[in-house]
Structure formats: structure tokens, C-alpha cells
Amino acid sequence: MTRVLLVGHSHLTCIRQAFDQRGGQIEGLELEFAQLADAGFVPNLGPAGDVHPLLRQLVTAPRFAAIVSIIGGNAHFSLGLTNNPRRYDFISPEAPDLPLEDGAEIIPYWLVMRHLIGMSHETTPVLPAIRALAPRIPFLHLESPPPVPAENVSRHAKHFAPFIKHYGLSRPERVLRFWRLQGKMMKDICDQTGITYLPAPASMVDAEGLLQRVAWRDDPTHAGPAYGHAVLDQLAAHFAQRNAA
Amino acid sequence: MTGPTPYSCLPDRAYWRRAVAAPAVTDVDPVDPPPFQIAPADLVMTAGSCFAQHIARYLQQSGFNALLTETAHPMIQPEDAAAFNYGTFTARYGNIYVARQLVQLFLRAYEQFTPDEDIWTEADGCLIDPFRPQIQPGGFASRREYDLDRQQHFAAVRKGFETLDIFVFTLGLTEGWVSRQDGAVFPLCPGVAGGRFEPERHAFHNFTVDEIVADMGRFIGLLRGVNPRARVVLTISPVPLIATASGKHVLTATTWSKSVLRVAAGMLEASFPNVSYFPSYEVILGPQAGNGWLASDLRSVREEGVAQVMRLFFRHFTDTEPRFDATPEPQIADRATEDMAELVKLVCEEEALDRGD
Numbered sequence: 001m002t003r004v005l006l007v008g009h010s011h012l013t014c015i016r017q018a019f020d021q022r023g024g025q026i027e028g029l030e031l032e033f034a035q036l037a038d039a040g041f042v043p044n045l046g047p048a049g050d051v052h053p054l055l056r057q058l059v060t061a062p063r064f065a066a067i068v069s070i071i072g073g074n075a076h077f078s079l080g081l082t083n084n085p086r087r088y089d090f091i092s093p094e095a096p097d098l099p100l101e102d103g104a105e106i107i108p109y110w111l112v113m114r115h116l117i118g119m120s121h122e123t124t125p126v127l128p129a130i131r132a133l134a135p136r137i138p139f140l141h142l143e144s145p146p147p148v149p150a151e152n153v154s155r156h157a158k159h160f161a162p163f164i165k166h167y168g169l170s171r172p173e174r175v176l177r178f179w180r181l182q183g184k185m186m187k188d189i190c191d192q193t194g195i196t197y198l199p200a201p202a203s204m205v206d207a208e209g210l211l212q213r214v215a216w217r218d219d220p221t222h223a224g225p226a227y228g229h230a231v232l233d234q235l236a237a238h239f240a241q242r243n244a245a
Numbered sequence: 246m247t248g249p250t251p252y253s254c255l256p257d258r259a260y261w262r263r264a265v266a267a268p269a270v271t272d273v274d275p276v277d278p279p280p281f282q283i284a285p286a287d288l289v290m291t292a293g294s295c296f297a298q299h300i301a302r303y304l305q306q307s308g309f310n311a312l313l314t315e316t317a318h319p320m321i322q323p324e325d326a327a328a329f330n331y332g333t334f335t336a337r338y339g340n341i342y343v344a345r346q347l348v349q350l351f352l353r354a355y356e357q358f359t360p361d362e363d364i365w366t367e368a369d370g371c372l373i374d375p376f377r378p379q380i381q382p383g384g385f386a387s388r389r390e391y392d393l394d395r396q397q398h399f400a401a402v403r404k405g406f407e408t409l410d411i412f413v414f415t416l417g418l419t420e421g422w423v424s425r426q427d428g429a430v431f432p433l434c435p436g437v438a439g440g441r442f443e444p445e446r447h448a449f450h451n452f453t454v455d456e457i458v459a460d461m462g463r464f465i466g467l468l469r470g471v472n473p474r475a476r477v478v479l480t481i482s483p484v485p486l487i488a489t490a491s492g493k494h495v496l497t498a499t500t501w502s503k504s505v506l507r508v509a510a511g512m513l514e515a516s517f518p519n520v521s522y523f524p525s526y527e528v529i530l531g532p533q534a535g536n537g538w539l540a541s542d543l544r545s546v547r548e549e550g551v552a553q554v555m556r557l558f559f560r561h562f563t564d565t566e567p568r569f570d571a572t573p574e575p576q577i578a579d580r581a582t583e584d585m586a587e588l589v590k591l592v593c594e595e596e597a598l599d600r601g602d
Contacts, residue, residue: 008591010592010593010594010596010597010599012597013596013597027450035597036597037593037594037597038597047586074589074593075589076586077589078585078586078589079320079582079585080584082581083570084318084579084581085579085581086318086319086579086581088318088383090385090390091387091389091390092387093386093387093390096387096388096389096390097389098590105318105397106393106394106397107318107321107384108329108381108386108390108394109385109386109387109390110381110386111317111321111325111329111381111382114323114325114328115320115321115325118325119321119586141248158261158586158592159588159591159592160585163581163585163588164585165582216437219592220590220592221589221593222593222596236307
């Protein structure tokens, strides 16, 4: 049995829900969850970048054989969901030919990246900070769920409805670009700190690269428990393979 | 007993002792009455070598209408915008050191010249614009970004030329690197900040007075072809060459270079209406200043020196006192992005605290 600590912010919830639906049983794994938005862990980092004492205690606990993170993962949504009064777009070097937002000014890719890094300053630095406390333990970071397609966003727009009405939803390719940019930002951190980056489960990604319908829920940005189940299967397979090796 | 001579009734400013040697350094004022004034509402476009950046900055800080046609999106933080050279000059053309580079910027912006060597691909795959190689950290991430950014940039350059009232150009160098294929002028030697130096493709050229006068004359003609009301202020950067490829000592090469530029500027002022030479070079490097306006590297101009130049600039070209301490007009914040970020944070907090039970 591999005892694994899962840490993260809002995207941790769907995994936790799936875990509960399974009665807390995952073959080969014992999971413990740490919701970093809980008051007990806030702020995750102090002014000098020091990890919250309780979180520090948890991630350095000897009972864990591995740590899995789904820290942050929604900075892209702030930028990508709707258009902006000064309409802009950028070109992803991984998919440079995807259609751009009509009439948008083009902002350099690396400038948008800098901006995204700045926007996620409260969450993203938590990942390398934790890694620094647990430098030798196997450490994984999960890609955040793919963007929710416009159909479901519109249906469950919630607080975002006035923005959508006012500025209009971005075209899906733009939403996808921001999600990929965020993935690149996190993967770069992982590559620099020896963390394994696990992409979103392939079964949860539709032909357009967006979230599969089965994982939709009543939320414009977060995935439902079906996504959590896919992640649990992914983790079980990963650790089974790792242990076998 | 001698009679009156042409020197008899000259003003103090005609005499070295009275105008240069005797006054305090801050009272030395070598500026001749300019042929035009700059009103606060006039749109001022700036370009040139690195010293031109100081002029642009002071214009912006002093409440003048520094023309900006290629601005960062308002969501971008000011330090990031500066790193990507938004706001350094009117548009993101970077430093323009030699006159022919300026002519070619105009021609490229109006699709009258497309250099053969129009893009450099670096070993890591990033793309560099040979004509503004340091315009953004990391270069361009894809060919499409490169092409679309250049389209935007050229549109901003055209808008600048077509809407400006005043064009302030700081002549910086005579030495340049030129394509042997088509004469395209690179602001930096290929290989310094991108690209690769190839002797069979790239040649050193030290521009002469005649060439600079011809290039600037051509530019002024082109500019007034799209904007007949354009008035031009020429300055010369007091910043010496950082290195010379002329084979001469860098000090004599610098003297040669600045002398050529000074003669060219004088000839242009004498030849074209509404072209004015402003002596920032003399203010900084005249003997009255000693090395007082220079930093310890004897190259960089100290802030006090720039302020002295700009005090004289405003005294002669405007009827207002410059407010050097005035903070630039704050950029209108991107409320939409900020509000959205706050909302996402709220929604994510709700989601994080949802146990699903």
C-alpha cells in the first residue's frame, strides 16, 4: 500500500468527491487529502515565501511515500473565459495555426506568460515551496481539468453571467490557449524542481481538447466527480507501474 | 583708433568667455532660437539612439503629449510592459542608431522595402527581428506571432508618422552593419543579440556626412509626404561608441562619428524648413561641463545631465516650466480582468470548501 498525500486548491474537490464515492478505497493506494484553501493552511505561504507551519508539518510527515499536487490551476480562466473590452489574443507556439479571436490585438506569448505567472502568484509558488520541503519523495503534479465547453459554461454561468453577457464568451480556441499556457507554466516549474507532470486523463478530453461531457457539472470552470474518478484511476495506474518497476 | 566691426555689437552668447567659460555650468545655454514652438497639445514622436529614450521619458513625465501608438494592453503590469519595450518610444521600434535605419523603417512600414534577411531563428527555436533584436525577452515564440506582431507594429509606426506634430530624432552613430544583399541596415551587428555574423552577407559601413544628409533628407521628404505639417527636432546623442569596428581608436572614432553627425545635423537644419537642431551633445560634452554630466564609465549620462538638457529643451521649445517630478498619467487599469480574477478566486474558494456532502 502506497500512502499518498494529495494537496491542492479547488480542483482537488472533484477527486475528493470521487474518492468518497468509492468509499475511500483505491487499489494499492491510501490517500490523504489536504485542501489548501482550508483556514488551517491559509495563507499557504508567508510574506517571505515560507510554507504555513501546519502544511510544512504535513508535507514532511514520514508516513507519506508520495505527494500529488493539483495546486492552483484556474488562473487561465480569469483571462480566457470572456473577451476583454480591449480585445486581445495570443498565439500558442504548440498550435500556432488555431483561429484567433476576431479583430483582436496580438500580445506576445511570453508577455502573456509573464502576466499569467503574476496573476497566479498566490497559488503557483506553493508548488515549488512544498517541493523544497520534500525534495526526495516522489512528487507528481496533475494538470488542471481542460476548459469546460461554452455550452455548459453558459448553462451554469453563475457569478460570471454578467461578464459573459457584457463581453461575450471567448472562442474555444482562445480558452484552450490559455489552459495550455497555464499547463506550460506549471510544467516548467515541475521540470525545474524534479516533479512529474501528469497530463489530464485522455478519457476526459474531447476531440476539441475541452472537458468531456461526462465530467461536466453545475459549474463553469470546475469538473465533476467523473473527472475525479479518471484521476484516481490514473494515479492507481501510475503508482502500480512505478511499484512494479 | 579702430572703427566698429561685426563683432562690436554681438550679444554675450557670441563670446566664449561670457557664454561658456564664465557662467555656472547650469547657466550655459547654447540653444539657438528654434524656428517653431511645441505646444502642450502637439503630438511628439520620439526615435533614435538610447539617449532618445531619456527625451521620450522626460516628455512623458512633463505633461507633454508624447505620442504612443503601440501601447501595452492595460492588463499588463508596467514593469512587464517596459521589459517588452512598450512606451520606450512612440512604437516598439527599439533604438534607431543611423539615419538609413530610420529611412528603412519608414519604407518597411509602408511596404516599400522588405529586406531579404527579415527574420533570425535562434538555436532554441525563438525568432528574432533583425531590425529590433532586443525588443522583447525570449524573442518571438512562433512565426505567426512574429508576422502578426510586425503587422501591428508597422501600423503603429504609420499612425505615428501620420499623426505626429513634432518628430524628435536623436542621431546616435555613423557606424553600422549592412546587408551585402540589399543594403538593409541592422541596428546591432548580427551575432550580438541574435542572428549570426557572416562576412559574406554582412558588411561594416561608416556613414559619411553626405550619406546621412541624403538619408535624413529623404526621410523628411517621406515623412512630409504623409504628414505635411511635421516639424522635426534633431539632436545628437552625447553617448560615445561602446566599441568601434573602424580600426581606429575608439576615442578618435567617436570624435569622427559625432563630428559627422553634427555637421550633417547643421546642414539639414540649414536646408529644410521647420527642422531644428537642439544641442544636447554640446550641453553634456561641452568643456563647461567637464565630465560632470557623465557617469564614472565616461559614457552614460547622469540623470542631472539629462535634466539639464531637458530644462533647456523646454525653455526654448515651450512656454511652460517642465514638471520633472510629475508622475506619468496612470494607465487605465483593466477592470474587466481584475474583476474577473476576483470572481474566479471567489468561485474557487467556494468550490474548495464544497465537500460534496
